[in-house]
Amino acid sequence: MTALVPLAGPSVGVTPYVYHQGRIQLYEDVGFTAGTQGLHYGTGVFEGIRAYWQPETAQLHVVRLAEHYRRFLASAGMLRLEIAESVDELCAATAELLVRNDYRGDCYLRPIAHKLALLPGASFGVKLSGLSTALSVYAVPMPRAPLSRSARAQVSSWRRIPDTALPAHGKITGSYANVALAVDEAESNGYDEAILLNVRGTVAEAGTANVFLVRDGHLITPHEGSDILAGITRRCVLEMAVRLGDRTVEREVARSELYTADEVFLTGTGCELLPVTEVDGRVVGDGRIGPVTARYAESYRAAVTGQASEYAPWSTTVQLNDPAN
Ligand SMILES: Cc1ncc(COP(=O)(O)O)c(C=O)c1O
Structure with missing residues (x-):
């Protein structure tokens, strides 16, 4: 198994190679200074x-790779980050990175682009132009979670930053201070997850x-105008x-609907489909993972792990050398 490089502490490792500034290099050789503008x-x-x-096949199935990079470039455009690579080139670089690392386990890829340094003649200060861009992609191990796990959630006192203040549809690093405050509050209060309302008071x-x-077998989710990232x-x-x-409805969702729903679940690349069995101390349904949630969680797992041919177009397969051959 590939030896991991310590990332952020003893419990998190990163695979040894990273794609950085257009080429694959050792993670340890990539350094940033205190002047890194995106950090400020x-x-x-x-x-x-x-x-x-x-x-069985010595393959990694990468989930909706091109779609992630399309969103990445769209987010980058909002901040005037200049990225030379196209979606196809980023997909190819990512596949090459996985092959080079030869990491034989479930993993999570983190592409990140940010403002790097002031260009000659540019003055110090908060801005989007007159700055160079850094782009890196690295991978960390992230095993699939057992389908039996569930979460208790708390509605946060922190509101989701409105799109009128910061683009909600971009995955912008600065906006995650909002998430960190909400997560910290929920965890301090003994919950696993925070649910944020938007400034209008509906579920984001x-x-x-x-x-x-x-509810009644229908799936309901806040619509894209609810200050959400369209996951x-x-x-x-x-x-x-x-x-x-199954019928789906994308609309505004009132906070109190979280208390009266038959089932609640979260969706995200990291958490996959995560059943929520309690919100604000109120049991959701009968407090167990509901049948609809369970069915979707199983279908999703089958889809992303190559067990359901109808969802094959979701995956990009990356072949590692089979040591048996
Ligand atoms: C703020 C926010 N909302 C939603 C999601 C879920 O998005 P996705 O399913 O694309 O991972 C994420 C994770 O990327 C996120 O950071």
């Missing part, structure tokens, strides 16, 4: 992409996941619903 002002964008390991999303409610996993669920013949 939150002017960076990122993605989170999962790859699921299939030992969880810290890094979208919210779904199940790719959210889209997967909406597409699965079409195949499964």
Whole structure:
């Protein structure tokens, strides 16, 4: 198994190679200075992409890779980050990175682009132009979670930053201070997840996941104008619903609907489909993982791990050398 390089502490390792400034190099050789502009002002964008390991075929199945990079470039455009690579080139670089690392396990890819340094003649200060851009992609291990896990959520006292203040549809590093405050509050109060309302007081999303409610067999989720990131996993669920013949409704969702729903679950690349069994101390449904949530969580897992041929177009397969050959 590939030896991991310590990333942020003893419990998190990163695979040894990183794609950085157009080439694959050792993670340890990439350094940033205290003058890194994106660090000062939150002017960076990122993605989170999962790859699921299939030992039988020695392949990694990367989930909706091109779609993630399309969102990445769209986010980058909002901050005038100049990225030379096209979506196809980023996909190819990512596949090459996975091959080079030869990491044989489920992992999470983190592309990140941010303002790097002032260009000659540019003055010090908060801005989007007159700055160079850094782009890196690296991978960390992230095993798939057991389908039996669930979460208790608290509606946060922190509101989701409105799109009128910071683009909600961009994955902008600076906006995650909002998430960190909400997550910190929820965890301090003994909950697993925070659910944020928008400034209008309706449900927006969880810290890094979208919210779904199940009522009378229908799936309900806040619409894209609710100051949410339009999640790719959210889209997967909406597409699965079409195949499964379930009705979906994208609309404003009142906080109190979280208390009266039959089932609640979260969707995100990291959390996959996460059942919520309690909100603000109120039990959701009968307090167990509901049948609709369970069905979607199983279908999603089958889809992303190459077990369901109808969802094969979701995955980009990356072949590692099979040591048996
Ligand atoms: C704020 C926010 N909302 C929702 C999501 C879920 O998006 P996706 O399903 O594309 O991972 C994420 C994770 O990327 C997120 O950071």
